[in-house]
Amino acid sequence: MRRSILLFFISGCVCLQCFWNSCPFKHFSSKTPYNLIRGDFRDSVVKIKGCKPTNIWTIIRHGKRSPGRRFGKYMKETVTIKDFISKENSTLCAQDVDNLKNWQADSELFGKPSSLTKEGYLEFYGIAKRLREAYPELFNNTEDDAKYFLQSAIGHWVEDGVEGFIEGLSNDNQLRIKPAPALDKVAAPFRKCANYSRLVRWGPTVYDEHDTYRLSKEYQKAKKRIEMRVGMSLTYDNVSALYDLCRYTWSGIEMKPSPWCALLSPKDFEVMEYLGDLRHYYRNGYGNIYNIIMGEYVMADLYKQFKLATEEGGNTLTAYFTHATVLDMTWSALGLYKDTKPITGAAGIHKRKWRTTYLSAFAANLLAVLYKCDNDFKVVFYRNEEPIKTMCHHGVCSWSDFENKFKPFLNTTIEELC
């Protein structure tokens, strides 16, 4: 490898050839820390002349959690790779080898599988705090429980984060969380749909495109490059485990890259991100009609809440806390981030709209704000704290735009498909 200094200019930042002194890659599909992709409500808040905000509706994926049992086990086994890497048999820079050797797992990584991490708690806390600062008029009276409806899907790593959200939202931590009802059409619309479980969620073909892409030249080349860096041959599972070690141990709170990420080049990361996008596209997104219809239930709730708000005031805040599955379904129901042709495993489509890094990162969210205007209402949409430019007029919908798009979701039924 040539050690001459190569200078790249990527987003205004000087990149050297080693990992430790380069601009780190930040797109890790659905395991991206929220801070790497978020905006900030306080900077992006939309102010509309003659209107004032009255109600908020949001759906949020849980924050960063530790890996589940199965993937955690692969990762733990793979940690031993760092003992075999040396300057002699790897193409890594010396400092990157040192950093990897000095790396140690914190107690959260393997100690409690599928549990919310400190970072995940802070992700929720931060969202709520910034929201409150951007819309102070809606959060100056959080003692009044009745106006704040918070509902969590089942899963302790989802429920645990809601406490962080409440802490960020209120001075007094007095808000109560509504328990998830058994048939939760909004936060978990897929419960009780046997065909969905059989055909989609656990369907035999749902990962076909993902598997095809793993056989592609592009993936194989990436795997070779990673092997050169590690200095040994690797299985698919080893590559995934190394990728997971990199993305789970990237600290978004401290904005500190993980030394494990030195084992992948930006090109390798793009390949791994595409694999993640394919998984989500077919399991949760446009790849299957079930996903779109289930997302419509979620959007019907938004319509109902805001319609009620225009008539009788409604909840000041309606917030659902959920899983990546439901968030992906929601984008799909809205027709957002949809590519003209389905994405497939034949070859990576590098200019695409479907990017799980943004759609279903940890704590990724869709948020809508209802404004009461002199003679009308308006609705503003945000994704991860930035207005959604492709909704209506740069994220601002008139009431009739909103009705035209959302009212039909009231008629959604899925029973005959289930």
Ligand SMILES: *[C@@H]1O[C@H](CO)[C@@H](O)[C@H](O)[C@H]1NC(C)=O
């Ligand atoms: C690589 O994965 C295989 C199974 O796919 C496993 O047996 C082996 O221990 C892994 N190697 C390392 C170094 O993690």
Ligand SMILES: *[C@@H]1O[C@H](CO)[C@@H](O)[C@H](O)[C@H]1NC(C)=O
């Ligand atoms: C790489 O080199 C180190 C030290 O030179 C050695 O301990 C290690 O076993 C080598 N790894 C492989 C996979 O050959």
Ligand SMILES: *[C@@H]1O[C@H](CO)[C@@H](O)[C@H](O)[C@H]1NC(C)=O
């Ligand atoms: C909260 O803000 C609204 C709008 O600015 C104001 O009308 C109301 O009096 C405030 N309530 C409290 C308790 O400060």
Ligand SMILES: *[C@@H]1O[C@H](CO)[C@@H](O)[C@H](O)[C@H]1NC(C)=O
């Ligand atoms: C819902 O369905 C009914 C009956 O099929 C139809 O009359 C109505 O126009 C539909 N409403 C919307 C908003 O699509």
Ligand SMILES: *[C@@H]1O[C@H](CO)[C@@H](O)[C@H](O)[C@H]1NC(C)=O
């Ligand atoms: C859903 O399941 C039912 C009964 O299990 C079956 O009759 C129906 O054809 C299925 N629908 C689809 C679209 O597969």
